[in-house]
Structures are given as structure tokens and as C-alpha cells.
Amino acid sequence: MSTEIAKPEKKSVPGTVYLVGSGPGDPGLITVKALEKIREADAIIYDYLAGKEFLKEARPSAELVYVGKTGKNHAVEQIDINQILIKKAHEHKCVVRLKGGDPYVFGRGAEEAEELVNAGIPFEVVPGVTSAVAAPAYAGIPVTHREHASLVTFVTGHENPNKDQSSIDWENLARNKGSLVFLMGVKNLEIITSSLINNGMSPDTPAALVRWGTTPDQSSFLSCLQHIAEESLKRGFKAPAVLVVGSVASLKPKLDWYEKKPLFGKQVLITRSREQSVKMADRILGQGGKPLLFPTIQIKEPHDFSDLDRSISSASCYDWIIFTSVNGVDAFFRRFFSTGHDIRELAGPKFGAIGPVTAQAIRKHGIKVELLAAQFIQEGVLDALRQKDIVGKRFLIPRAEKARDILPEGISGMGGSVSVVTAYRTDLPDHADVKPVRESLANRDIDVITFTSSSTVTHFMELVGKEDAGSLLEGVVLASIGPVTSRTIREFGLEPTLEASEYTIDGLLDAIDHHFCNG
Numbered sequence: 001m002s003t004e005i006a007k008p009e010k011k012s013v014p015g016t017v018y019l020v021g022s023g024p025g026d027p028g029l030i031t032v033k034a035l036e037k038i039r040e041a042d043a044i045i046y047d048y049l050a051g052k053e054f055l056k057e058a059r060p061s062a063e064l065v066y067v068g069k070t071g072k073n074h075a076v077e078q079i080d081i082n083q084i085l086i087k088k089a090h091e092h093k094c095v096v097r098l099k100g101g102d103p104y105v106f107g108r109g110a111e112e113a114e115e116l117v118n119a120g121i122p123f124e125v126v127p128g129v130t131s132a133v134a135a136p137a138y139a140g141i142p143v144t145h146r147e148h149a150s151l152v153t154f155v156t157g158h159e160n161p162n163k164d165q166s167s168i169d170w171e172n173l174a175r176n177k178g179s180l181v182f183l184m185g186v187k188n189l190e191i192i193t194s195s196l197i198n199n200g201m202s203p204d205t206p207a208a209l210v211r212w213g214t215t216p217d218q219s220s221f222l223s224c225l226q227h228i229a230e231e232s233l234k235r236g237f238k239a240p241a242v243l244v245v246g247s248v249a250s251l252k253p254k255l256d257w258y259e260k261k262p263l264f265g266k267q268v269l270i271t272r273s274r275e276q277s278v279k280m281a282d283r284i285l286g287q288g289g290k291p292l293l294f295p296t297i298q299i300k301e302p303h304d305f306s307d308l309d310r311s312i313s314s315a316s317c318y319d320w321i322i323f324t325s326v327n328g329v330d331a332f333f334r335r336f337f338s339t340g341h342d343i344r345e346l347a348g349p350k351f352g353a354i355g356p357v358t359a360q361a362i363r364k365h366g367i368k369v370e371l372l373a374a375q376f377i378q379e380g381v382l383d384a385l386r387q388k389d390i391v392g393k394r395f396l397i398p399r400a401e402k403a404r405d406i407l408p409e410g411i412s413g414m415g416g417s418v419s420v421v422t423a424y425r426t427d428l429p430d431h432a433d434v435k436p437v438r439e440s441l442a443n444r445d446i447d448v449i450t451f452t453s454s455s456t457v458t459h460f461m462e463l464v465g466k467e468d469a470g471s472l473l474e475g476v477v478l479a480s481i482g483p484v485t486s487r488t489i490r491e492f493g494l495e496p497t498l499e500a501s502e503y504t505i506d507g508l509l510d511a512i513d514h515h516f517c518n519g
């Protein structure tokens with residue numbers, strides 16, 4: 001007689017949980033794999049210290065669950081976080097558990113992994129750059145050094161050393177010849193340092209604290225074991241911070257690099273369109289600054305395409321097509337291709353650009369640029385044209401709806417014939433978050449405002465209110481991309497603090513760096 005073995009009930013296969021480290025704060029320090037998983041995720045369960053800026057990488061349909069905690073304030077208890085992970089794994093294919101730094105360094109990541117194993121849920125770990133190493137590195141402290149420390153110990157500073165059964169061997173730590181890095185130790189600083197001293201560590205041992213390491217909000221200082229707790233209190237130093245104890249900390253004055261960056265800690269307002277702000281923001285971040293996006297313009301389509309369409313259809317009849325902005329190039333070619341035209345129709349005309357970035361945008365379409373201004377303003381294009389024979393030549397200038405007429409008038413004056421067509425409009429943005437910007441200005445939290453065109457100036461004044469501009473902008477560095485923009489700033493009764501010598505975004509950022517390098 002054969003007994004039939006009962007088949008297990010068929011259950012849907014749970015998804016995989018990825019324990020992902022987002023790095024210590026600098027968005028450049030996330031790993032490629034971590035970003036990939038964030039982009040794939042159906043659900044992201046994230047913490048207080050997890051890089052929230054990465055959430056915008058998630059799919060619009062991804063479910064975002066905040067389970068963060070700060071100090072005593074637990075948004076969600078650990079036991080509940082474990083349950084959420086298990087539940088989400090049953091609902092979705094790809095669940096990301098996003099944590100700051102590395103998920104297994106004091107992140108309770110291992111406990112969560114154990115719970116997943118117990119629940120039969122597959123998981124993977126995507127390690128991250130831990131603050132235990134990165135925060136000291138950004139503060140000029142290498143955690144090991146052949147002449148200073150051949151070992152490094154990561155210690156939780158969360159545990160009260162006075163508790164009866166401390167799992168930390170303080171005597172051993174105090175004798176340790178390597179570097180000690182304490183995480184979560186700000187609150188217990190006095191107890192930590194006195195425990196080390198009472199167990200025989202020299203009170204003169206170099207010690208440093210690094211708060212919000214790797215971010216433009218980083219602050220750090222060097223002291224010694226005996227005095228660091230007192231100094232921290234004096235400075236009002238708060239979490240999150242790492243404490244580094246050991247001779248490596250003495251290298252800080254020599255190896256400091258991040259806090260010496262020209263824009264370190266400076267808040268820089270970017271007023272150009274959102275799409276164009278991203279690259280600029282990256283460069284500001286790279287210089288240690290805090291970019292703040294406040295788009296005052298939005299690039300929009302022309303109200304009426306008929307002029308542009310006509311010029312596109314007859315493009316082959318022109319001798320020259322001149323672009324005075326990247327926006328003009330993008331708008332022209334977008335319309336050109338979307339209306340079914342073919343690049344071979346542009347075999348006839350020569351192309352000219354106001355500056356290198358505009359030229360690059362033209363070259364992207366496989367087109368050679370035969371005229372480039374030396375000064376990146378309309379006058380510069382005219383100067384370049386003076387060396388050519390343009391009498392009787394036909395020019396097309398696809399550009400913004402509102403622009404100066406220096407170039408078309410100059411070309412006409414030199415005997416050329418010009419068609420100016422509106423390829424795009426620079427409008428006020430549909431939504432502008434004015435209140436927080438006004439508040440930041442009033443609180444003197446903004447150090448620099450970048451103006452990258454005349455319309456960013458006029459729109460900024462319109463949004464913030466030109467009546468208050470004088471008082472709100474007092475002491476703020478007004479950074480202008482070039483003479484035309486500077487003139488517009490002056491029309492509002494203000495004086496640009498600096499003007500780029502090369503009228504490009506890079507030129508502007510160089511001028512800002514230079515301003516702060518020279519104090």
C-alpha cells in the first residue's frame with residue numbers, strides 16, 4: 001500500500017530583499033549597484049540616514065516607506081521593520097532596504113537579514129561606503145597609516161560603558177594601539193573618553209569628531225581624549241558624528257582637503273531652468289558647496305510654430321544658421337526631426353555658435369561649426385562675422401522669443417539678410433517655491449546667487465519681489481555670467497559682486513571659486 005505524500009500548498013514565490021547601503025552622504029559615494037537596485041525596486045524601505053536624494057531615482061510606481069529613527073525617537077520599531085520587509089517581499093519582486101553608509105556596519109542590517117532567512121525570503125547585500133571610514137577621510141583622517149595605526153576598530157558608542165554587562169572590553173580598547181572609530185557616540189562622549197582614560201589610555205591621545213561627514217554640512221575638529229567631550233559641549237556638537245581616537249587623528253591639519261574647498265559650506269542658489277541646473281549643481285557639490293535649485297525660468301514651446309516650421313522647410317536656402325543658445329539648438333532640432341525632416345537637408349548652410357557649449361550642442365547632430373564667437377555674447381558673433389564676406393548672404397537665427405537685436409541688426413548693417421524665428425520661449429516657471437527662498441535669504445542662509453541670463457534676473461526679481469530685493473540680497477554674492485546679465489542686474493539698482501570672464505557656466509563657476517579662494 002502506498003501512502004501519498006501530501007504536496008505542499010503552492011505559494012507565490014516571495015521577491016528578493018536587497019539590503020542596500022547608500023553611502024555616508026556625498027551622493028557621489030553611492031555604488032553603481034546600489035543605484036541600479038534603487039531604480040529597479042518595487043518598494044523602498046528607508047532610514048533617517050539613508051540618502052533620500054536617491055529616492056527620486058525610484059520608479060514612479062515604487063512604494064516608498066519611511067521607517068527612520070533619530071536617537072530615542074523610533075519612527076517604527078525594529079520588530080515592525082522586520083515584519084514590513086517580510087510583507088513587502090510577499091507583495092513585490094524587488095524590495096530595497098536602504099540604509100545610510102553600509103547596511104552591516106551598526107545598521108541592524110544583519111538582524112534584518114536573519115529575519116528574512118527565518119521567513120524563507122531571499123536576500124542580497126549591496127555594501128556601501130561606511131561613514132566610519134568616509135567621514136574621517138573627508139576630515140583629513142586616514143583610519144590606518146603605516147606609522148600611526150596598523151589596525152582599526154569600529155565601536156558602537158551607543159552602549160553605556162557603565163552598564164553592568166558591557167559587551168565592550170574597555171580595558172582592551174584602551175590598550176589598543178590602533179585607531180578607534182566610535183559611531184553613535186556623541187551623547188556618551190564623556191563616558192567613552194573617561195572610560196578609555198580610566199583604563200590606561202593617555203589623556204593626550206589625539207581625538208577628532210566629524211559631523212555630517214562627506215556633506216557640505218560637515219563640521220569637524222581635532223582635540224585630545226581629555227578635552228574633546230568638553231569642547232564638543234562648548235561647540236554644541238550634535239549627532240550624527242563619528243569620533244576618531246588615535247594617533248591618525250593628528251594628521252588632520254595636514255591632510256584636510258574637503259573643508260578647504262573654495263565653496264565648502266556655501267549655499268549657492270541656481271536660478272536657471274530645472275533641466276539645466278543639474279550639471280551646475282553637481283559641480284557646486286564637487287566644490288564643497290550646497291546647491292539650491294530655484295528655477296526662475298522654464299523653457300516652453302513657441303505659442304505659434306508657423307514661422308519656425310517655415311524656416312525649417314526652407315533651411316537649405318540659407319547661407320548661415322546661427323544659434324545663440326543651447327536652448328535654441330535643442331528647440332530647433334527637436335522641431336526639425338519631429339516634423340519629419342532629414343539631416344541631409346541641412347547640407348547647404350554653414351553653422352555658427354555664440355559659444356563653446358552651443359557649438360557642442362550643434363556638433364551632437366553631426367554638424368560642423370564654422371563660426372564661433374571669441375566673446376560669448378551677440379557682439380562676439382558679430383565680431384567673428386566681420387572676418388567673413390556676408391554681403392547678400394542669408395542668415396537664419398532661431399532663438400528665444402525675447403532677445404536683444406544686436407546680432408540681426410548688425411548683420412543687416414553689414415549687408416546680410418536675416419530671418420529671426422522664435423524657437424522657444426523663456427517663461428516664468430509653472431510652479432516656483434518662493435517662500436522658502438525668501439526665508440533663506442532673510443535668514444542670511446544663501447551665500448551666492450548665480451544669474452546665467454538676463455531673464456533669470458528679471459524673473460528672480462519678479463518672483464522674490466523687487467521692492468525687497470535690496471534688503472534681502474544684502475551681503476549675498478551676486479554672480480553674473482557676463483556683461484549683458486550684469487547690465488540687467490544694475491537695472492534693478494544692484495551691483496553684481498562678480499562677473500565671469502568667460503561667459504559660460506564653467507566660466508561663472510570658476511569666477512565664483514576664484515572669489516572665495518581670494519577670501
Ligand code: SAH
Nearest residue numbers: 101102105107130131183184212213240241
Ligand atoms: N550604517 C551606517 C552607520 C549607522 S549607525 C554606516 O555605515 O555609516 C548611525 C551612526 O553612523 C551615526 O550616529 C553616526 O555616528 C554615524 N554616521 C552616519 N552618517 C554619518 C555622517 N555622514 N557623518 C558622521 N557620522 C555619520
